[in-house]
Amino acid sequence: xxxxxxxxxxxxxxxxxxxxxxxxxxxxxxxxxxxxxxxxxxxxxxxxxxxxxxxxxxxxxxx
Amino acid sequence: xxxxxxxxxxxxxxxxxxxxxxxxxxxxxxxxxxxxxxxxxxxxxxxxxxxxxxxxxxxxxxxxxxxxxxxxxxxxxxxxxxxxxxxxxxxxxxxxxxxxxxxxxxxxxxxxxxxxxxxxxxxxxxxxxxxxxxxxxxxxxxxxxxxxxxxxxxxxxxxxxxxxxxxxxxxxxxxxxxxxx
Numbered sequence: 001x002x003x004x005x006x007x008x009x010x011x012x013x014x015x016x017x018x019x020x021x022x023x024x025x026x027x028x029x030x031x032x033x034x035x036x037x038x039x040x041x042x043x044x045x046x047x048x049x050x051x052x053x054x055x056x057x058x059x060x061x062x063x
Numbered sequence: 064x065x066x067x068x069x070x071x072x073x074x075x076x077x078x079x080x081x082x083x084x085x086x087x088x089x090x091x092x093x094x095x096x097x098x099x100x101x102x103x104x105x106x107x108x109x110x111x112x113x114x115x116x117x118x119x120x121x122x123x124x125x126x127x128x129x130x131x132x133x134x135x136x137x138x139x140x141x142x143x144x145x146x147x148x149x150x151x152x153x154x155x156x157x158x159x160x161x162x163x164x165x166x167x168x169x170x171x172x173x174x175x176x177x178x179x180x181x182x183x184x185x186x187x188x189x190x191x192x193x194x195x196x197x198x199x200x201x202x203x204x205x206x207x208x209x210x211x212x213x214x215x216x217x218x219x220x221x222x223x224x225x226x227x228x229x230x231x232x233x234x235x236x237x238x239x240x241x242x243x244x
Binding site for chain 2: 010012013021023046047049050051052056058
């Protein structure tokens, strides 16, 4: 596995390396993100969004 | 002369500098329920939409697979039998808003005409509807709904279930746009 960096966090999900958007199943999972820690994320790939040029995942959970 | 050139330059640079608002988590809902039968409805909470606030152009995209049904079996039928979501994973809309002026939109709702092409299962259909715009803090809100028919997109409903699915499917959208940096 290649580690990705969290580039942005919004109210519904997180962006990895400015190209993968992970929409969270529960927004409370956002509290699990700390600047220094590594997280592991699991979700469903729904497709490539060619409007924003990013890969989109939904129902993501942070383990 | 210099002044005019400067004004012209400013005007041109203003008009070419497109300011965009967008959402990745727009809410798109459809309802095809018939009274007294099990509700046929689903929600998609991951619709992408971009709006150019200078020109009033709008584009949106959703993944059919991301529609959530209350009944899992209905979701499977929707994807496999009706929408062919493996062949046609996306539904898109491209259009424009008439008389869109970003500075005229306030916290009070304003109705504007939204026109464009909806593409579902690779079939295009022209849509014309009134959309409600408003501003909330730094967000731009858009709410609208319109009706489509399954036959518009070559979706065949088997006779056995045709009485349980509405002839006109109501699609409603609620998008919260934020400024694109």
